Amino acid sequence: MAAAEEENEFYLRYYVGHKGKFGHEFLEFEFRPDGKLRYANNSNYKNDTMIRKEVFLTPAVLKECKRIVSESEIMKEDDKKWPEPDRVGRQELEIVMGNEHISFATSKIGSLVDVQGSEDPEGLRIFYYLVQDLKCLVFSLISLHFKIKPI
Amino acid sequence: MANIESEAVDFEPEEDDLMDEDAGAVDAADVSPRAGHPRLKSAIAGANGESANRKTKGRGFQEERDSDRQRRLSSRDFDSLGSDGGLGPQRSIEGWIILVTGVHEEAQEDDISNAFGEFGEIKSLHLNLDRRTGFVKGYALIEYEKSEEAQSAITAMNGADILTRNVNVDWAFSNGPSVGPHRRRNLRSGRSQRSRSPRRRY
Numbered sequence A: 001m002a003a004a005e006e007e008n009e010f011y012l013r014y015y016v017g018h019k020g021k022f023g024h025e026f027l028e029f030e031f032r033p034d035g036k037l038r039y040a041n042n043s044n045y046k047n048d049t050m051i052r053k054e055v056f057l058t059p060a061v062l063k064e065c066k067r068i069v070s071e072s073e074i075m076k077e078d079d080k081k082w083p084e085p086d087r088v089g090r091q092e093l094e095i096v097m098g099n100e101h102i103s104f105a106t107s108k109i110g111s112l113v114d115v116q117g118s119e120d121p122e123g124l125r126i127f128y129y130l131v132q133d134l135k136c137l138v139f140s141l142i143s144l145h146f147k148i149k150p151i
Numbered sequence B: 001m002a003n004i005e006s007e008a009v010d011f012e013p014e015e016d017d018l019m020d021e022d023a024g025a026v027d028a029a030d031v032s033p034r035a036g037h038p039r040l041k042s043a044i045a046g047a048n049g050e051s052a053n054r055k056t057k058g059r060g061f062q063e064e065r066d067s068d069r070q071r072r073l074s075s076r077d078f079d080s081l082g083s084d085g086g087l088g089p090q091r092s093i094e095g096w097i098i099l100v101t102g103v104h105e106e107a108q109e110d111d112i113s114n115a116f117g118e119f120g121e122i123k124s125l126h127l128n129l130d131r132r133t134g135f136v137k138g139y140a141l142i143e144y145e146k147s148e149e150a151q152s153a154i155t156a157m158n159g160a161d162i163l164t165r166n167v168n169v170d171w172a173f174s175n176g177p178s179v180g181p182h183r184r185r186n187l188r189s190g191r192s193q194r195s196r197s198p199r200r201r202y
Helices: A059-072 A112-114 A121-147 B013-026 B040-047 B065-071 B111-120 B147-157 B182-196
Strands: A010-020 A024-029 A038-040 A051-058 A090-097 A100-106 B055-058 B096-101 B120-128 B139-144 B169-173
Touching: A010 A059, A010 A121, A010 B040, A010 B096, A051 A059, A059 A090, A059 A121, A059 B096, A090 A121, A100 A121, A121 B120, A121 B139, B065 B182, B096 B147, B096 B182, B111 B120, B111 B139, B111 B147, B139 B147, B147 B169
Parallel strands: A100 B055
Antiparallel strands: A010 A024, A010 A090, A024 A038, A038 A051, A090 A100, B096 B139, B096 B169, B120 B139
């Protein structure tokens, strides 16, 4: 499978978190261009500690992640009209693909109701579903590899 | 299992140092090497010197430096399973994981387990759904206990049809970074050596 041609640089990072009475609680993961997947989850609730895991993915997995990103068409969106990050929390999605680099930030999204009520429901919906699909992939990878329950 | 956990090794620090330095050079303001880790976006944009040609978009480029962000993922103490340093597929904690892509959106778990069950007992199967449509997202992750089972599944099923859809099958995890064309060659030789060697016992 034409691995060499597909080695366009790809980087993806997602963060969701907030600072509250349990300190800075967050979930973050990144796919690096060399295939390394890093996953960090810090919850201080009930004295939970930081989980930090990393593993190298094969190009096949990176390619599937890229496919999910391109099919979502998130790179065409813009966070200009999305809700600003607030005290309830923030989400960040940073992606480098081809010659495009997005670094979006917005508030937490509770449900589709928040999406519908926003100023850019189409764009925010794409973000909302992409994030869920990415989390789903990452949770499967991390839980299969390490046998821990993410989240 | 505890045994395997204790084998956790550091990933290669050289690599990260390189990233940090590259990024530092681009962040011209940060001459001091102790100025902390540049934020990740800088590390990536600067890594291949292409930042000037890249179209950027989003609030992340307008905001002040976030010291938190620099620290979160640049830390060195991430756990990983032990690796022999080779470039073959990596064993997961309870077995070997393969990735199936190109899966038909209407595939059921049975379709996958019927097709892949003949190579060995499937220990886990993740057939994740598209959150918007509710149909299959297009990939499946399968766990076998033995490397040989996973290898047979890859050999037999890569390029095969499931529900009239051509699927690709490959390992999910690798022992090292995937860079350059030499990687594929090593992928093959590295694996068979690994799976044959028994664990040392006292």
